[in-house]
Protein backbone atom coordinates (compact mmCIF):
# COMPACT_ATOMS: atom_id res chain seq x y z
CA UNK A 735 0.00 0.00 0.00
CA UNK A 736 1.32 3.42 -0.88
CA UNK A 737 0.91 6.26 1.60
CA UNK A 738 -1.04 8.20 -1.03
CA UNK A 739 -3.70 5.44 -1.04
CA UNK A 740 -3.83 5.28 2.75
CA UNK A 741 -7.03 6.09 4.63
CA UNK A 742 -5.94 6.04 8.26
CA UNK A 743 -7.36 6.44 11.71
CA UNK A 744 -4.79 7.86 14.14
CA UNK A 745 -5.78 7.57 17.79
CA UNK A 746 -4.07 10.00 20.13
CA UNK A 747 -3.63 12.24 17.09
CA UNK A 748 -4.12 15.40 19.14
CA UNK A 749 -0.61 15.30 20.62
CA UNK A 750 2.90 13.90 20.42
CA UNK A 751 3.55 10.80 18.31
CA UNK A 752 -0.04 10.58 17.04
CA UNK A 753 -0.11 14.24 16.04
CA UNK A 754 3.21 13.91 14.20
CA UNK A 755 1.88 10.81 12.43
CA UNK A 756 -1.33 12.55 11.40
CA UNK A 757 0.62 15.57 10.10
CA UNK A 758 3.19 13.42 8.27
CA UNK A 759 0.54 11.21 6.65
CA UNK A 760 -1.46 14.23 5.45
CA UNK A 761 1.70 15.82 4.07
CA UNK A 762 2.45 12.62 2.13
CA UNK A 763 -1.06 12.52 0.65
CA UNK A 764 -2.90 10.10 2.97
CA UNK A 765 -6.40 10.74 4.27
CA UNK A 766 -6.53 10.91 8.06
CA UNK A 767 -9.12 10.75 10.83
CA UNK A 768 -7.99 11.71 14.32
CA UNK A 769 -9.65 10.02 17.30
CA UNK A 770 -8.72 11.55 20.64
CA UNK A 771 -10.38 12.44 23.92
CA UNK A 772 -8.84 15.95 23.82
CA UNK A 773 -11.51 17.84 21.90
CA UNK A 774 -9.87 21.28 21.70
CA UNK A 775 -6.45 20.12 20.60
CA UNK A 776 -7.79 17.31 18.39
CA UNK A 777 -10.18 19.58 16.52
CA UNK A 778 -7.48 22.25 16.09
CA UNK A 779 -4.90 19.82 14.66
CA UNK A 780 -7.50 18.22 12.39
CA UNK A 781 -8.67 21.60 11.05
CA UNK A 782 -5.08 22.70 10.43
CA UNK A 783 -4.06 19.61 8.43
CA UNK A 784 -7.38 18.79 6.75
CA UNK A 785 -8.24 15.67 8.73
CA UNK A 786 -11.52 14.61 10.30
CA UNK A 787 -11.82 14.48 14.08
CA UNK A 788 -13.91 12.59 16.63
CA UNK A 789 -13.77 13.20 20.36
CA UNK A 790 -13.67 9.71 21.77
CA UNK A 791 -12.24 7.72 24.65
CA UNK A 792 -10.58 4.64 23.16
CA UNK A 793 -11.97 2.46 25.95
CA UNK A 794 -15.61 3.09 24.96
CA UNK A 795 -17.31 0.28 23.10
CA UNK A 796 -20.17 2.01 21.30
CA UNK A 797 -18.47 5.42 21.01
CA UNK A 798 -15.42 3.90 19.30
CA UNK A 799 -17.65 1.86 16.97
CA UNK A 800 -19.51 5.01 15.89
CA UNK A 801 -16.29 7.03 15.56
CA UNK A 802 -14.79 4.35 13.32
CA UNK A 803 -17.81 4.18 11.07
CA UNK A 804 -17.93 8.00 10.86
CA UNK A 805 -14.20 8.07 10.04
CA UNK A 806 -14.65 5.44 7.32
CA UNK A 807 -17.39 7.50 5.76
CA UNK A 808 -15.43 10.76 5.99
CA UNK A 809 -12.30 9.21 4.43
CA UNK A 810 -14.15 7.23 1.78
CA UNK A 811 -12.81 3.96 3.27
CA UNK A 812 -10.43 2.66 5.91
CA UNK A 813 -7.23 0.64 5.37
CA UNK A 814 -4.90 1.71 8.19
CA UNK A 815 -4.92 2.39 11.92
CA UNK A 816 -2.13 3.83 14.03
CA UNK A 817 -2.96 3.48 17.72
CA UNK A 818 -1.09 6.17 19.65
CA UNK A 819 -3.60 7.04 22.39
CA UNK A 820 -2.01 6.25 25.72
CA UNK A 821 -1.06 7.45 29.16
CA UNK A 822 1.90 7.03 31.46
CA UNK A 823 1.58 6.47 35.21
CA UNK A 824 4.22 5.78 37.85
CA UNK A 825 3.89 4.19 41.28
CA UNK A 826 6.15 1.96 43.33
CA UNK A 827 4.51 -1.17 44.75
CA UNK A 828 5.44 -0.02 48.26
CA UNK A 829 6.10 3.70 47.85
CA UNK A 830 6.39 6.69 50.15
CA UNK A 831 2.60 7.13 50.06
CA UNK A 832 1.90 3.46 50.82
CA UNK A 833 0.92 0.50 48.69
CA UNK A 834 0.41 0.88 44.91
CA UNK A 835 -3.27 1.76 44.50
CA UNK A 836 -5.21 -0.51 42.16
CA UNK A 837 -6.93 2.34 40.27
CA UNK A 838 -3.91 3.65 38.28
CA UNK A 839 -2.93 0.08 37.40
CA UNK A 840 -6.41 -0.64 36.06
CA UNK A 841 -6.61 2.73 34.27
CA UNK A 842 -3.24 2.25 32.56
CA UNK A 843 -4.12 -1.27 31.37
CA UNK A 844 -7.58 0.00 30.41
CA UNK A 845 -6.35 2.78 28.11
CA UNK A 846 -3.03 1.48 26.80
CA UNK A 847 -3.89 -2.19 26.30
CA UNK A 848 -7.66 -2.60 26.26
CA UNK A 849 -8.13 0.71 24.40
CA UNK A 850 -5.70 -0.39 21.67
CA UNK A 851 -7.44 -3.76 21.42
CA UNK A 852 -10.87 -2.13 21.31
CA UNK A 853 -9.89 0.11 18.40
CA UNK A 854 -8.09 -2.63 16.48
CA UNK A 855 -10.93 -5.17 16.71
CA UNK A 856 -13.54 -2.67 15.48
CA UNK A 857 -11.23 -1.26 12.81
CA UNK A 858 -10.51 -4.79 11.56
CA UNK A 859 -14.26 -5.32 11.23
CA UNK A 860 -14.50 -2.09 9.24
CA UNK A 861 -11.66 -3.24 6.94
CA UNK A 862 -12.71 -6.83 6.22
CA UNK A 863 -14.91 -5.83 3.29
CA UNK A 864 -12.08 -3.89 1.56
CA UNK A 865 -11.15 -4.88 -1.97
CA UNK A 866 -7.98 -7.02 -1.58
CA UNK A 867 -4.80 -6.27 -3.55
CA UNK A 868 -2.87 -8.97 -5.45
CA UNK A 869 -1.47 -10.33 -2.13
CA UNK A 870 -4.95 -10.43 -0.62
CA UNK A 871 -4.07 -7.43 1.59
CA UNK A 872 -6.89 -5.33 2.98
CA UNK A 873 -5.25 -3.16 5.60
CA UNK A 874 -2.69 -2.62 8.33
CA UNK A 875 -2.89 -1.98 12.05
CA UNK A 876 0.00 -0.43 13.97
CA UNK A 877 -0.06 -0.34 17.78
CA UNK A 878 2.30 1.61 19.99
CA UNK A 879 4.14 -0.40 22.64
CA UNK A 880 7.28 0.91 24.36
CA UNK A 881 10.74 -0.36 25.25
CA UNK A 882 9.25 -0.44 28.78
CA UNK A 883 7.47 -3.60 27.57
CA UNK A 884 10.88 -5.28 27.79
CA UNK A 885 12.86 -3.09 30.21
CA UNK A 886 10.43 -1.37 32.54
CA UNK A 887 11.99 0.76 35.25
CA UNK A 888 11.10 0.93 38.94
CA UNK A 889 7.67 2.48 39.35
CA UNK A 890 6.56 1.29 35.90
CA UNK A 891 4.73 -1.95 36.76
CA UNK A 892 1.43 -0.69 35.32
CA UNK A 893 2.88 1.03 32.26
CA UNK A 894 5.23 -1.86 31.44
CA UNK A 895 2.48 -4.44 31.88
CA UNK A 896 0.21 -2.48 29.55
CA UNK A 897 2.91 -2.18 26.88
CA UNK A 898 4.01 -5.81 27.26
CA UNK A 899 0.36 -6.66 26.57
CA UNK A 900 0.44 -4.58 23.40
CA UNK A 901 3.68 -6.26 22.29
CA UNK A 902 2.41 -9.72 23.23
CA UNK A 903 -0.83 -9.50 21.30
CA UNK A 904 0.93 -8.47 18.08
CA UNK A 905 1.61 -11.99 16.77
CA UNK A 906 -1.68 -13.66 17.76
CA UNK A 907 -3.69 -10.74 16.36
CA UNK A 908 -1.64 -10.88 13.12
CA UNK A 909 -2.40 -14.60 12.95
CA UNK A 910 -6.10 -14.01 13.61
CA UNK A 911 -6.38 -11.36 10.93
CA UNK A 912 -4.27 -13.12 8.29
CA UNK A 913 -7.45 -14.60 6.85
CA UNK A 914 -8.77 -11.09 6.25
CA UNK A 915 -5.43 -9.89 4.82
CA UNK A 916 -4.86 -7.38 7.62
CA UNK A 917 -1.28 -6.96 8.83
CA UNK A 918 -0.60 -6.15 12.49
CA UNK A 919 2.57 -4.51 13.77
CA UNK A 920 3.73 -2.71 16.90
CA UNK A 921 6.28 0.05 17.33
CA UNK A 922 8.22 0.14 20.60
CA UNK A 923 9.62 3.66 21.01
CA UNK A 924 12.46 4.50 23.37
CA UNK A 925 12.22 8.11 24.54
CA UNK A 926 10.55 10.62 22.24
CA UNK A 927 10.21 14.36 22.70
CA UNK A 928 6.46 14.74 23.28
CA UNK A 929 4.29 16.31 26.01
CA UNK A 930 4.20 12.86 27.70
CA UNK A 931 7.99 12.72 27.98
CA UNK A 932 8.23 16.38 28.99
CA UNK A 933 5.80 15.66 31.83
CA UNK A 934 8.55 13.60 33.51
CA UNK A 935 10.46 16.83 34.21
CA UNK A 936 13.84 18.18 32.98
CA UNK A 937 15.97 16.09 35.35
CA UNK A 938 14.47 12.75 34.31
CA UNK A 939 14.61 13.86 30.67
CA UNK A 940 18.33 14.71 30.86
CA UNK A 941 19.03 11.45 32.69
CA UNK A 942 17.18 9.35 30.10
CA UNK A 943 18.72 11.21 27.13
CA UNK A 944 22.22 10.53 28.49
CA UNK A 945 21.46 6.79 28.43
CA UNK A 946 20.67 6.70 24.70
CA UNK A 947 23.49 4.94 22.81
CA UNK A 948 23.38 6.96 19.57
CA UNK A 949 22.23 9.50 18.54
CA UNK A 950 22.41 10.94 22.06
CA UNK A 951 19.04 12.65 22.14
CA UNK A 952 15.36 11.79 22.46
CA UNK A 953 13.70 10.63 19.26
CA UNK A 954 11.79 13.11 17.14
CA UNK A 955 8.08 12.39 16.73
CA UNK A 956 8.67 12.76 12.98
CA UNK A 957 10.99 9.72 13.13
CA UNK A 958 8.17 7.64 14.63
CA UNK A 959 5.82 8.87 11.87
CA UNK A 960 8.39 7.91 9.24
CA UNK A 961 8.53 4.35 10.63
CA UNK A 962 4.72 4.14 10.62
CA UNK A 963 4.76 5.11 6.92
CA UNK A 964 7.40 2.45 6.20
CA UNK A 965 5.30 -0.22 7.92
CA UNK A 966 2.27 0.77 5.85
CA UNK A 967 4.23 0.69 2.61
CA UNK A 968 6.25 -2.50 3.20
CA UNK A 969 3.71 -5.29 2.71
CA UNK A 970 5.96 -8.04 4.10
CA UNK A 971 6.19 -6.57 7.61
CA UNK A 972 3.75 -8.43 9.84
CA UNK A 973 3.40 -9.76 13.39
CA UNK A 974 6.50 -8.01 14.72
CA UNK A 975 7.44 -5.38 17.30
CA UNK A 976 9.99 -2.88 16.00
CA UNK A 977 12.10 -0.92 18.50
CA UNK A 978 12.94 2.65 17.58
CA UNK A 979 15.22 3.80 20.36
CA UNK A 980 18.76 4.81 19.34
CA UNK A 981 19.87 1.49 20.91
CA UNK A 982 18.71 2.68 24.35
CA UNK A 983 18.56 -0.22 26.82
CA UNK A 984 17.07 0.84 30.13
CA UNK A 985 18.49 -0.65 33.31
Ligand SMILES: NC(=O)c1ccc[n+]([C@@H]2O[C@H](COP(=O)([O-])OP(=O)(O)OC[C@H]3O[C@@H](n4cnc5c(N)ncnc54)[C@H](O)[C@@H]3O)[C@@H](O)[C@H]2O)c1
Nearest residue numbers: 746748749750751770771791792819820880925926928930
Ligand atom coordinates in the same frame (compact mmCIF):
# COMPACT_ATOMS: atom_id res chain seq x y z
N1 LIG B 1 6.94 9.82 24.22
C1 LIG B 1 7.63 8.74 24.51
O1 LIG B 1 8.80 8.81 24.89
C2 LIG B 1 7.01 7.37 24.39
C3 LIG B 1 7.83 6.26 24.53
C4 LIG B 1 7.29 5.00 24.40
C5 LIG B 1 5.95 4.84 24.12
N2 LIG B 1 5.17 5.95 23.98
C6 LIG B 1 3.76 5.71 23.70
O2 LIG B 1 3.39 6.43 22.55
C7 LIG B 1 2.01 6.78 22.63
C8 LIG B 1 1.87 8.28 22.38
O3 LIG B 1 2.55 8.96 23.42
P1 LIG B 1 2.93 10.50 23.33
O4 LIG B 1 4.28 10.63 23.91
O5 LIG B 1 2.63 11.01 21.98
O6 LIG B 1 1.91 11.08 24.44
P2 LIG B 1 0.99 12.39 24.43
O7 LIG B 1 0.54 12.53 25.85
O8 LIG B 1 1.70 13.53 23.79
O9 LIG B 1 -0.24 11.98 23.50
C9 LIG B 1 -1.16 11.00 23.90
C10 LIG B 1 -2.51 11.33 23.27
O10 LIG B 1 -3.40 10.28 23.62
C11 LIG B 1 -4.64 10.86 23.98
N3 LIG B 1 -5.34 9.95 24.90
C12 LIG B 1 -4.96 9.55 26.13
N4 LIG B 1 -5.87 8.73 26.66
C13 LIG B 1 -6.87 8.62 25.75
C14 LIG B 1 -8.10 7.91 25.72
N5 LIG B 1 -8.51 7.15 26.76
N6 LIG B 1 -8.87 8.00 24.61
C15 LIG B 1 -8.49 8.77 23.56
N7 LIG B 1 -7.34 9.47 23.54
C16 LIG B 1 -6.54 9.39 24.62
C17 LIG B 1 -4.27 12.16 24.67
O11 LIG B 1 -5.37 13.07 24.70
C18 LIG B 1 -3.13 12.64 23.79
O12 LIG B 1 -3.59 13.43 22.72
C19 LIG B 1 1.54 6.33 24.01
O13 LIG B 1 0.91 5.08 23.89
C20 LIG B 1 2.82 6.20 24.78
O14 LIG B 1 2.71 5.28 25.84
C21 LIG B 1 5.65 7.21 24.09
